[in-house]
Amino acid sequence: xxxxxxxxxxxxxxxxxxxxxxxxxxxxxxxxxxxxxxxxxxxxxxxxxxxxxxxxxxxxxxxxxxxxxxxxxxxxxxxxxxxxxxxxxxxxxxxxxxxxxxxxxxxxxxxxxxxxxxxxxxxxxxxxxxxxxxxxxxxxxxxxxxxxxxxxxxxxxxxxxxxxxxxxxxxxxxxxxxxxxxxxxxxxxxxxxxxxxxxxxxxxxxxxxxxxxxxxxxxxxxxxxxxxxxxxxxxxxxxxxxxxxxxxxxxxxxxxxxxxxxxxxxxxxxxxxx
Numbered sequence: 001x002x003x004x005x006x007x008x009x010x011x012x013x014x015x016x017x018x019x020x021x022x023x024x025x026x027x028x029x030x031x032x033x034x035x036x037x038x039x040x041x042x043x044x045x046x047x048x049x050x051x052x053x054x055x056x057x058x059x060x061x062x063x064x065x066x067x068x069x070x071x072x073x074x075x076x077x078x079x080x081x082x083x084x085x086x087x088x089x090x091x092x093x094x095x096x097x098x099x100x101x102x103x104x105x106x107x108x109x110x111x112x113x114x115x116x117x118x119x120x121x122x123x124x125x126x127x128x129x130x131x132x133x134x135x136x137x138x139x140x141x142x143x144x145x146x147x148x149x150x151x152x153x154x155x156x157x158x159x160x161x162x163x164x165x166x167x168x169x170x171x172x173x174x175x176x177x178x179x180x181x182x183x184x185x186x187x188x189x190x191x192x193x194x195x196x197x198x199x200x201x202x203x204x205x206x207x208x209x210x211x212x213x214x215x216x217x218x219x220x221x222x223x224x225x226x227x228x229x230x231x232x233x234x235x236x237x238x239x240x241x242x243x244x245x246x247x248x249x250x251x252x253x254x255x256x257x258x259x260x261x262x263x264x265x266x267x268x269x270x271x272x273x274x
Contacts, residue, residue, distance in 0.1 A: 092214060092231060099217060102133070111260070112165040113251045120143055122139075123256050129212075133217075135217045137223060138155060153181050163183070164261060167188070191204070202243055221252070230250075
């Protein structure tokens with residue numbers, strides 16, 4: 001999206017046009033998101049597939065039919081022009097996105113990931129019967145610390161609550177506590193594992209995979225609905241999956257792992273640490 005913010009304003013001549021050909025991978029890929037999902041008013045979108053190619057060889061047709069029969073998801077993406085719905089590197093497969101009645105009798109957990117260019121992301125969640133429910137979110141970027149404080153003060157659902165926050169911003173934590181409407185503490189970013197870059201998020205990801213289901217409230221949490229479906233392991237140039245969580249575009253994910261850090265520490269001590 002950043003590239004389009006630069007490119008589009010440079011097109012000043014009346015009647016100027018971009019011609020773009022592409023095969024989308026995920027629904028929020030920048031070109032697909034701007035011109036197809038959000039239906040840019042000046043865009044003419046034409047879908048063209050292999051079956052409209054008069055020069056397609058019989059060899060290609062055979063390979064296409066083989067993929068259609070044996071790997072329909074890849075067929076829909078590679079030859080059908082559809083977006084991929086999942087990745088082999090995806091971390092969580094037990095996600096259910098739907099509107100559900102929030103059970104206020106359960107202990108709520110609150111986590112806050114802070115940023116500026118990146119979003120400030122706050123989530124509320126609870127656990128019941130080994131299922132995780134993400135029920136509310138706040139998500140906004142380009143807020144200075146004072147603006148963030150005022151935004152959070154106006155959220156009734158965190159009044160009087162305890163929030164676990166990104167510990168890399170101690171000054172913001174002190175300022176938020178000065179509001180007197182909620183309490184904020186920094187995440188330890190350690191659940192009992194050795195301090196090593198990337199290991200904290202790795203074990204937090206494993207902890208989240210232990211839930212039978214992760215329910216995300218569709219209406220209240222549109223950004224969590226999007227980010228958790230894309231949360232993935234890093235891959236190398238050969239697409240081998242690595243034991244490292246991809247960084248970036250996972251602000252609600254970060255807020256949730258801060259919120260559940262102490263629960264994960266108990267799980268880690270019982271199941272991982274020897």
